[in-house]
Amino acid sequence: MEKVRSHLMLCAGTGCVASGTTKVKAALEEELAKKGLSEEIKIVLTGCNGYCAEGPVMAVYPEEVFYQKLTVEEVPKLVEEHFLKGRPYQKLMFREPEKKTAIPAMKDIPFFKHQVLRVLRNKGLIDPEKIEEYIARDGYQAVAKALTAMTPEEIIKTVKDSGLRGRGGAGFLTGLKWEFASKVPSAVKFMLCNGDEGDPGAFMDRSVMEADPHSVIEGMIIGAKAIGANYGYIYVRAEYPLAVKRLRMAIDQATEAGLLGKNILDTGFDFELDIYLGAGAFVCGEETALMRSIEGKRGMPRPRPPFPAVKGLWDKPSVLNNVETLAQISPIILNGSEWYRSLGTEKSAGTKVFALTGAVNNVGLVEVPMGIPLRTIIYDIGGGIKKGKKFKAVQLGGPSGGCIPEHLLDIPVTYEDIVATGAIVGSGGMVVMDEGTCMVGTAKFFLEFTADESCGKCTPCRVGTKILLDMLTDITEGKGKESDIATLEDLSRDIITTSLCGLGQTAPNPVLSTLRYFKHEYESHIHQKWCKAGVCRNLTTFWIDEKLCKACGACLRACPSKAIVGEKKVPHKIIQELCVNCRTCFDTCKFNSIRILPAGFEGDPNEFLAKTAAGAKEEK
Amino acid sequence: MPRLTVADLQKIKEKYKADFTLREGGYTVKIIVHMGTCGIAAGARNIMTAVMEEIAKVNRNDIIVTTSGCAGLCAKEPLATVELANQPPVRYSDLTDEKIREIFREHVLGGKPVEKYALVTGCETTY
Known part of the structure; x- marks a missing residue:
């Protein structure tokens, strides 16, 4: 029997594999064999589906039913109900947090419904390890078109007209970059791909490399033709073993099929592609540092100009594009620049992939047209804030970016609008934070990262980030000084204007943007020794409001230092001498009866809180 | 895989069409x-x-087969429903190996519902 009647597209991205895809696949195979369905139902391992929080996930075609949180134990029931008897198995379906009805079809699930897939066009639809499946979805058609029917000038014009901007962070026009490199005469040029994704919480590029490696290769071949390069490297960090494996496999397959190497598709064009493994230094995502790293030298940036388009890798003209940028090239070549412009805004065309993480219900990878409001991403796709808590800020652009507060959530997501808020679109990391987040602590977290990752070549970045970090640490520990806020602002501007590369030029952004929107938190840390979110241990006193306490014993049991006393029907009390300010009781209390007061608080808490609340109102 | 030409890309696409x-x-x-x-x-x-x-046998890429649960008419099983694009679905009952093959030839390939085996037209569809 040759006919296959159903495909089970089981996600084998890093997230789902970690949650058990391999075991689930073995169980499915065993169970299908038991029921005699092995030949008519095929299991296909796909790249990242994007809905990582609920993995392992699987889409069943042709019904398009979506299953999540698969377990080995549930497999027999699933196979019997759905694949044998044709009754989609409700227990494993998606459910909206507040409503309990199961949603069977992928296209009806809010997380997927609002997305428009261009970069991730093949996500969950193809087996990334089979070049034939990529070709079946119009793969390499754009290479065929670019190599046989277009001149380099035509390719560059199409990409330029599309308005595609580099998705790595800076948002430079891709077509313009190609044009610069194409005009520099040289017998040797390089086409490079930046897969050194390093922002904490970002995983867009990894997913593309894992789920659709050929789309990156195809974009590189077209770029190479446009600028006249015959050699290329994909720079990818060694911490992405699955991406490296799939890229290697894809390069081997494409070389065997004559899509890489000498005389591609018998058109006379040569392009040789290799992978270079990075050791995971954040600064190597900066283009000049990345090129030094490929040359085998220590990954450190150098001043520009000369720009890489003139003097890049081994001092030859080079173009470096981000993974997501390259994955968009082939549809642009096939469908034209007007098609690409049909989504997005005038200056920010097309779609952008975001890695949505943090305190949202639906964590995962989302691709949306540029220009949609942040609120849609966080509330409609992300399903709102976890546990019904209040939104506080969303951090965009990783360590180079900034925080956007509640009142700006309706701004459209475009390069210009986001920059105006003090954040950046960046590579697309989007970390949502709820009311329990300390903004000084958030700035400190990112500074810890950049201070650690600073390569040390230029003084403003090497010393400046360390001083910023020390000041932030002091503030969170209760040692903040009156003059700190002004010094932070001054120093930040100095670091931005005098640093050599993008790392230092953007490192103070988290400080500046939290100061811009959450200055009052810095002030209460410094003046009142009060971390209102209850995160900084030295700046809190926890107190139970006895009028609200239901004496349920939950906090009493949860307290790790046995600092809470009380019994049934007797309101509980915190013994301050024993309390370690860990906030466990605050997070445990279901009745909102625990209050966070300044460090070493004395006096009447009720009176104090009422006064502060009134003061805050007046200020508004 | 041998070296590909531009024409081969199209051939591969056709080959995988059913999937x-x-x-x-x-x-x-x-x-x-x-x-x-x-x-x-x-x-x-x-x-x-x-x-x-x-x-x-007919090597058609555009025909799909799915299963569904009990249709509620247990006495007339086995049942099958044939849906042609833009036509009301037709449900057949009391099927046998020969009957379904005849339905396949006449209805699926020929486009004419086999009335003698048909139970009803225009039933509900599954997801």
């Missing part, structure tokens, strides 16, 4: 075999096998 009709939609005929406990007991498994064999 992607399943995943992307775009089928023109959907055959539903009702496989509830009653259906399976009455021989629905053989009906399914027969359908799959017939499709393999």
Whole structure:
């Protein structure tokens, strides 16, 4: 029997594999064999589906039913109900947090419904390890078109007209970059791909490399033709073993099929592609540092100009594009620049992939047209804030970016609008934070990262980030000084204007943007020794409001230092001498009866809180 | 894989068409075999096998087969429903290996419902 009647597209991205895809696949195979369905139902391992929080996930075609949180134990029931008897198995379906009805079809699930897939066009639809499946979805058609029917000038014009901007962070026009490199005469040029994704919480590029490696290769071949390069490297960090494996496999397959190497598709064009493994230094995502790293030298940036388009890798003209940028090239070549412009805004065309993480219900990878409001991403796709808590800020652009507060959530997501808020679109990391987040602590977290990752070549970045970090640490520990806020602002501007590369030029952004929107938190840390979110241990006193306490014993049991006393029907009390300010009781209390007061608080808490609340109102 | 030419890309695309009709939609005929406990007991498994064999024989990419649960008419099992694009679905009852093959030839391939085996037209569809 040759006919296959159903495909089970089981996600084998890093997230789902970690949650058990391999075991689930073995169980499915065993169970299908038991029921005699092995030949008519095929299991296909796909790249990242994007809905990582609920993995392992699987889409069943042709019904398009979506299953999540698969377990080995549930497999027999699933196979019997759905694949044998044709009754989609409700227990494993998606459910909206507040409503309990199961949603069977992928296209009806809010997380997927609002997305428009261009970069991730093949996500969950193809087996990334089979070049034939990529070709079946119009793969390499754009290479065929670019190599046989277009001149380099035509390719560059199409990409330029599309308005595609580099998705790595800076948002430079891709077509313009190609044009610069194409005009520099040289017998040797390089086409490079930046897969050194390093922002904490970002995983867009990894997913593309894992789920659709050929789309990156195809974009590189077209770029190479446009600028006249015959050699290329994909720079990818060694911490992405699955991406490296799939890229290697894809390069081997494409070389065997004559899509890489000498005389591609018998058109006379040569392009040789290799992978270079990075050791995971954040600064190597900066283009000049990345090129030094490929040359085998220590990954450190150098001043520009000369720009890489003139003097890049081994001092030859080079173009470096981000993974997501390259994955968009082939549809642009096939469908034209007007098609690409049909989504997005005038200056920010097309779609952008975001890695949505943090305190949202639906964590995962989302691709949306540029220009949609942040609120849609966080509330409609992300399903709102976890546990019904209040939104506080969303951090965009990783360590180079900034925080956007509640009142700006309706701004459209475009390069210009986001920059105006003090954040950046960046590579697309989007970390949502709820009311329990300390903004000084958030700035400190990112500074810890950049201070650690600073390569040390230029003084403003090497010393400046360390001083910023020390000041932030002091503030969170209760040692903040009156003059700190002004010094932070001054120093930040100095670091931005005098640093050599993008790392230092953007490192103070988290400080500046939290100061811009959450200055009052810095002030209460410094003046009142009060971390209102209850995160900084030295700046809190926890107190139970006895009028609200239901004496349920939950906090009493949860307290790790046995600092809470009380019994049934007797309101509980915190013994301050024993309390370690860990906030466990605050997070445990279901009745909102625990209050966070300044460090070493004395006096009447009720009176104090009422006064502060009134003061805050007046200020508004 | 041998070295490819531009024409080969198209050939590969054609070859994989059946797989992607399943995943992307775009089928023109959907055959539903009702496989509830009653259906399976009455021989629905053989009906399914027969359908799959017939499709393999004609090598058509645009026909898909799915299963569904008990249709509520347990006495008339095995049941199957044939849906042609833009036509009301037709449900057939009391099927046998020969009957379903005849339906396949006449209705699925020929476009004419086989009235003598038909139970009803215009029934509900599954998701």
